Amino acid sequence: MERLKDKIVLITGAAGSVGKAVADAVTAEGGRAITSDLAGRQGAAHPLDVTQELDWLRVIAEIGRTHGRLDGLVNAAGLAALGNIEETDFATWRKIIGVNLDGTFLGCKHGLALLKQRGGAIVNLSSVAGIIGGHNFAAYNASKGGVRLLSKSVALHGARLNPQVRCNSIHPAFLEGPMVDLMLKETNFPDAARARITRDIPLGRLGTAAEVADLCVYLLSDESRFVTGAEFVIDGGLTAR
Ligand SMILES: NC(=O)c1ccc[n+]([C@@H]2O[C@H](COP(=O)([O-])OP(=O)(O)OC[C@H]3O[C@@H](n4cnc5c(N)ncnc54)[C@H](O)[C@@H]3O)[C@@H](O)[C@H]2O)c1
Incomplete structure (x- = not known):
């Protein structure tokens, strides 16, 4: 059961239910989970507001100094908001896009600086809401749809690097939490x-956070070495019809 033996994995939103489950699963599989979340959130070793580029630069530099490499990145920080297009105010839109999409963009961009040194894997938390729309999910739909295609672009870039960096997106339906x-x-x-x-x-x-974490372990591990640019629904069949 050491599918991530010695792999160094940075996790954002690690005080949240999915991030925490991913950190536990990485550790259980023999990896080293580097946890981050907003300052003051319990259970995260590094304060990292994913919308702040300087935070990313600081944490990536710290990991480089301490571990000399990064093997995996799980962008799990996220925010949801209900609201159709008419009732969603611009401030809410910017907040949701800021955390879910800008945060994932900054994570992929700055995580790559270390990941590409020895090769690695990025896992981005999108949602079924990144594939199918909901009348009252305007900002969340847009942010998660963005994460879906951003992941494919990162995957295609990462495939051209040497060593290569893989990138995939995960699309859960509603989870307990x-x-x-x-x-x-x-x-x-x-x-x-x-x-x-x-x-x-x-x-x-x-679904449960632990079920999503199991999928993350697969995508971070060498078992998925031929998998990149793919989107994984984990939704109890929701999008099958
Ligand atoms: N819970 C679900 O039903 C569900 C379904 C589909 C997708 N997702 C996605 O999975 C991911 C994890 O969700 P979760 O269920 O763990 O949510 P959660 O609310 O339990 O945890 C989210 C974490 O993100 C952190 N966060 C918020 N803003 C941040 C910022 N600016 N910088 C850093 N961290 C920040 C929060 O502090 C929190 O710890 C999210 O991207 C979410 O959109 C969740």
Whole structure:
């Protein structure tokens, strides 16, 4: 069970449910998880606001000094907001695009500086909302759709490098955890909304962060050495119909 033996992996949003599960899984598979999140968030070793380019430069330089290399990057920091195009104000739009898309852009860009030295893998957290639209998901849809195509562009660039860097995106449906709890709270009838989103999933339940982390382990490991520019839905069948 050492599928990530000695691999150094930087994880953003590592105080959140997916980021934490990824950090645990990386460690369990023999890797070294370097955790980061907003300053003050418990369970993250490095303060890193993904929207701040200077934060990225500082953390990547620190990893270079301490470990001399980076083998994997998981861009898991993210924010969700409900709202259709008419009700989404520009400040909310910019915040969601800032964290989800600008943050992933900066991570890929600055992570590559270290990853390309010995080759490695990037995993970007998109969402099923990066593939299919929702009437009340204007900013989130746009941000996650952007992450999907950004990942392919990074993959094509990384394939031309020597050593190569792979990049793939993951597209979960709703997961158990605080992000969905908060979103449901914004609706008028949270219990009915939870029942509806569960009903929409053919496997009949929400996913878990640990299930997403298992997929990340595969994409970070050498088992996926021929996999790049691909999008992985992990959605209980939601997008199959
Ligand atoms: N939870 C779901 O249902 C779900 C479904 C599909 C995709 N996703 C995506 O998976 C990723 C992880 O989601 P999660 O469920 O762990 O959410 P979460 O809310 O539990 O964790 C998100 C983390 O991101 C951090 N974060 C927010 N803004 C940041 C910033 N500017 N810089 C650094 N960190 C920041 C938060 O502090 C938090 O720890 C997100 O990109 C999310 O959009 C989640």
